[in-house]
Amino acid sequence: MSTAAVHQPTAHPENRTAPQEAHVTSTATPAASSTVASAETPAAGSVPPSGPTPRAGSGRAAGRRRLAGAVAKVGPLLAAVAGIVAVWYVVTYLVLSPERRFLLPPLHQVLGTTLGNPLVMGPMLDALWQTVGVALCGLAIAVVLGIGYAVVMVQSGWAERILYPYAVILQTIPILALTPLIGIWMGYGFSARIVVCVIIALFPMIANTLFGLQSASPAAHDLFTLNRATRAQRLFKLQFPAALPSIFTGLRNAAGLSVIGAIVGDFFFQQGSPGIGGLLRTYTLRLNMDSLFMAIILTALFGVAMFSVFAALDRAVIGRWYGRSGA
Amino acid sequence: MTRTLVLDDVTKAFPTGTVALEEVSLSVSAGEFVSVVGPSGCGKSTLLRLASGLDEVSGGDVEVNATSTSYVFQEPTLLEWRSALRNVELVGELRGVPKLERRRRAREALDLVGLSGFEKQHPRQLSGGMRMRVSIARALVAEPDLALFDEPFGALDEITRLRMQTELQSLFALKSFAGLFITHSVSEAVYLSTRVVVMSGRPGRVVADIPVPWGYPRTPELRYEPEFGALVGEVSAALGEHS
Numbered sequence: 001m002s003t004a005a006v007h008q009p010t011a012h013p014e015n016r017t018a019p020q021e022a023h024v025t026s027t028a029t030p031a032a033s034s035t036v037a038s039a040e041t042p043a044a045g046s047v048p049p050s051g052p053t054p055r056a057g058s059g060r061a062a063g064r065r066r067l068a069g070a071v072a073k074v075g076p077l078l079a080a081v082a083g084i085v086a087v088w089y090v091v092t093y094l095v096l097s098p099e100r101r102f103l104l105p106p107l108h109q110v111l112g113t114t115l116g117n118p119l120v121m122g123p124m125l126d127a128l129w130q131t132v133g134v135a136l137c138g139l140a141i142a143v144v145l146g147i148g149y150a151v152v153m154v155q156s157g158w159a160e161r162i163l164y165p166y167a168v169i170l171q172t173i174p175i176l177a178l179t180p181l182i183g184i185w186m187g188y189g190f191s192a193r194i195v196v197c198v199i200i201a202l203f204p205m206i207a208n209t210l211f212g213l214q215s216a217s218p219a220a221h222d223l224f225t226l227n228r229a230t231r232a233q234r235l236f237k238l239q240f241p242a243a244l245p246s247i248f249t250g251l252r253n254a255a256g257l258s259v260i261g262a263i264v265g266d267f268f269f270q271q272g273s274p275g276i277g278g279l280l281r282t283y284t285l286r287l288n289m290d291s292l293f294m295a296i297i298l299t300a301l302f303g304v305a306m307f308s309v310f311a312a313l314d315r316a317v318i319g320r321w322y323g324r325s326g327a
Numbered sequence: 328m329t330r331t332l333v334l335d336d337v338t339k340a341f342p343t344g345t346v347a348l349e350e351v352s353l354s355v356s357a358g359e360f361v362s363v364v365g366p367s368g369c370g371k372s373t374l375l376r377l378a379s380g381l382d383e384v385s386g387g388d389v390e391v392n393a394t395s396t397s398y399v400f401q402e403p404t405l406l407e408w409r410s411a412l413r414n415v416e417l418v419g420e421l422r423g424v425p426k427l428e429r430r431r432r433a434r435e436a437l438d439l440v441g442l443s444g445f446e447k448q449h450p451r452q453l454s455g456g457m458r459m460r461v462s463i464a465r466a467l468v469a470e471p472d473l474a475l476f477d478e479p480f481g482a483l484d485e486i487t488r489l490r491m492q493t494e495l496q497s498l499f500a501l502k503s504f505a506g507l508f509i510t511h512s513v514s515e516a517v518y519l520s521t522r523v524v525v526m527s528g529r530p531g532r533v534v535a536d537i538p539v540p541w542g543y544p545r546t547p548e549l550r551y552e553p554e555f556g557a558l559v560g561e562v563s564a565a566l567g568e569h570s
Contacts, residue, residue: 219400222400226396322407
């Protein structure tokens with residue numbers, strides 16, 4: 001005789017009833033994008049899939065393939081850079097008259113007067129390094145705060161309704177309006193610049209994490225409910241793993257914004273040691289065009305590097321996560 | 328015989344005023360596999376949600392005499408980031424089964440549904456039929472006394488679907504849980520079940536309860552027998568009168 005049990009009303013996971021407004025800046029859901037269905041359903045007890053097929057051919061062929069792959073990856077980027085440089089030279093020599101050429105000095109002149117001159121490059125790299133530090137600290141704090149805030153919000157419908165407006169307000173106040181105030185309140189040092197950075201990078205972390213945490217299907221929630229999962233089990237075994245792709249999307253956006261935030265902070269807070277943003281302003285005021293362009297190039301490279309690192313991290317982690325290893 | 332699931336005069340009305348089920352009485356005993364067929368929107372899935380405790384009844388009683396109940400959803404509902412093995416293990420994880428034990432049971436369950444060798448594959452590396460097999464393995468791993476199926480084969484192609492039916496009835500013959508299976512396919516219901524319950528359109532009521540005479544395991548060729556066809560006709564007629 002098995003034990004008798006009359007069903008008691010089981011509480012719904014509250015987050016399922018939470019309103020799901022479209023409040024997501026940009027989100028990728030690789031899970032839904034395409035399902036790689038094998039061509040045929042193998043019969044019961046059929047042969048397990050073989051490992052990677054042994055590649056025939058010499059090492060040289062493999063090397064050529066690798067080279068071709070690398071070219072395919074880097075090629076478009078190089079082409080884009082070449083295009084920009086080409087337009088640059090066209091504007092410098094064909095559009096601008098010689099007396100106005102200082103507005104866009106040719107690239108080789110920019111590189112020539114700066115790269116070889118430690119008196120220029122030294123302070124510039126120091127400043128860049130400081131800005132990198134601010135951006136990374138700001139990003140780290142934004143990630144922790146953003147994920148934490150979203151986790152709290154997803155605990156119940158009313159928590160989301162109460163807390164979400166603050167995130168939106170944070171997002172809608174222009175950072176340029178807040179920055180001077182932050183300087184007055186907090187001084188013009190490292191911490192004030194980090195605060196600017198956090199404010200600007202926080203929202204995409206919150207919005208994407210929240211969207212991700214809510215992305216698990218109702219059926220998956222039912223599965224957890226039926227197995228009497230605890231709140232922690234539901235969070236760590238269902239919602240959080242389901243959110244990972246969105247969290248990485250948020251991270252990529254936040255990384256780009258943290259660079260902007262750090263430079264905006266530099267730009268406003270001239271007192272104290274200058275970041276690259278501070279130098280941008282100094283060069284502008286002095287019409288030091290060669291150094292100005294070099295500083296712009298450095299910040300652009302920094303932004304591209306941040307984005308690329310997090311995009312690569314995204315692909316690596318999410319690929320492994322969904323068993324796309326080797327793909 | 329133990330009545331594993333008893334629905335007694337169950338009514339379900341939603342806050343919107345829709346009455347999904349009206350005075351439905353139904354019981355499933357150990358060793359019985361009952362299919363419910365009915366027109367779409369007749370509350371078949373609601374019936375399952377009430378039986379599992381996911382939803383509450385508006386009137387009547389639900390009684391479950393089972394230490395372990397499992398539920399197979401319309402979609403495989405696998406966690407994309409977990410391998411097949413770890414998906415099946417999830418149930419043990421949530422219920423606090425020690426790791427070695429739950430892993431051994433998960434391997435056995437995958438073996439039972441013909442997926443040995445696919446333990447490490449992730450859902451997106453598996454075909455639709457294989458994903459549903461993992462889902463069934465996850466349901467069986469808990470050794471359920473009561474297994475609930477919510478149109479699990481509805482999204483599969485015909486060939487895969489027939490094969491899954493054959494496998495499911497042989498698993499039933501092996502495990503003899505009490506099964507409640509929702510479907511809109513009359514031949515699927517007849518092929519799988521010891522009894523077919525026919526429901527009317529909204530609000531859903533039980534309009535016929537037709538026993539199926541054959542024992543288990545059943546051969547795929549049973550589907551071509553004249554008696555099988557006659558029974559499918561009988562169920563279809565009951566369905567046609569009330570939809």
